[in-house]
Amino acid sequence: MTATIIDGKKISSELLDKLREEVRALTEAGAKPGLAVVLVGEDPASQVYVRNKEKACVDLGIYSEVHRLAADTPQDELIGLIRLLNASADVHGILVQKPLPAHIDEKAVIGAIAVEKDVDGFHPISVGNLLIGDDGFLPCTPAGVIEMLRATNLSVDGKRVAVIGRSNIVGKPMAALLIRENATVTVCHSRTANLPEVTREADVIVAAIGKPKFVTADFVKPGAVVIDVGVNRLEDGKLAGDVDFDAVKEVASAITPVPGGVGRMTIAMLMKNTVEAARKAAAVSAR
Structure with a gap:
């Protein structure tokens, strides 16, 4: 048995096509969606992610601002920028790219973002809404x-x-979303005893541990679905997920590849959240 490949490129493209029509309708109604991305420092991976987000905005017709700040930018200056973006009528979503430099308190930065513009879904209120099942923006990767x-x-x-x-x-928001979908969820981690035995009981495995090819065939029950969230850069420069794809695809019934899997969905869901933020803002202003 060879697993069916879950094509993130195809699924995300279909979602983006729908969003493109929504953006056009909102723009014609005078409510063009806008996303501001803030990048502090010059982390190479973060720069790639930011460029991809900027490209997606252009493709969909979403207004885009990218603020690139020096790595030694004071925290107060960063939070001051966020407050300006909170007040901007052109910006419906704000994303501060992580990781942040060590001198910046990530919690303080996330907390400074207006909840109605928290398209990353990491504000404490957004997280609380997720856990209790209330409406709010969902973290992009788990939602994807x-x-x-x-x-x-x-x-x-x-x-x-x-x-x-x-x-x-x-990991944590993924578990919460799966519970919403009526799954019985086990959250595993570095301290989980007999990890392969635990995961072999699962009908679905979501790997998000940040270790290349960590999940091998002996972790997987025959016929299970395997979702690989990991993106790891190998010494040869190639990308690899947290799952040993070549081995696991011979055991699983369906599997996501890396690249071409969950990563594509993350940016698509960010665009979806931004469009939703613009729609909500337009509804509020129309009252």
Whole structure:
């Protein structure tokens, strides 16, 4: 058995095509969506991500601002910029690219972003809304995983799901979203005893641990669905996920590739959140 490849490129393209029409309609109604991205420092991976987000905005017709700040920018100056963006009528979504330099308090920066512009979904209020099931912006990568599962008719309703990783960016919100979808979720991490035995009980595995090719075939129950969130740069310059793709595809029923999988969905969901923020702002101003 060789796994079906879940094509993130195709799924994200279909989503972006729908968003393009929504952006056109909002723009014609005088509510052109706008996204501001703030990059502090010169982290190479972050620069690539920011360029990709900027490109996606241009492609969809979303107004885009990119603020590139020096690595030694004081925290007060960064928060001052965020406050200006909070007040800008042209900007509906604000994203501060992470990681931030060590001298900057990430929590303070995230907390400074207006909740209605928190298209990254990391503000404490957004996180609280996620956990209690209220309306709010969802973190883009976990939301992208759910979108992929829906697009390929892979329901997790009643299924056992193992999430490998407990980060605030992916692991924890991923578990919360899966619970919303009526999955029975086990969150695994570096301290989980007998990890392969735990994950072999799962119908679906979501790998988000940040270690290249960590999940091998012996982690996977035959016929399980494997979602690889990891993006790791190998010594030869190639990208690899957290899953040993070549080995696991012979055991799983469906699997996401790296590249061409979840990463594509992350930017698509950021665009979706930005469009939604613009729609909500237009509705408020129309009252």
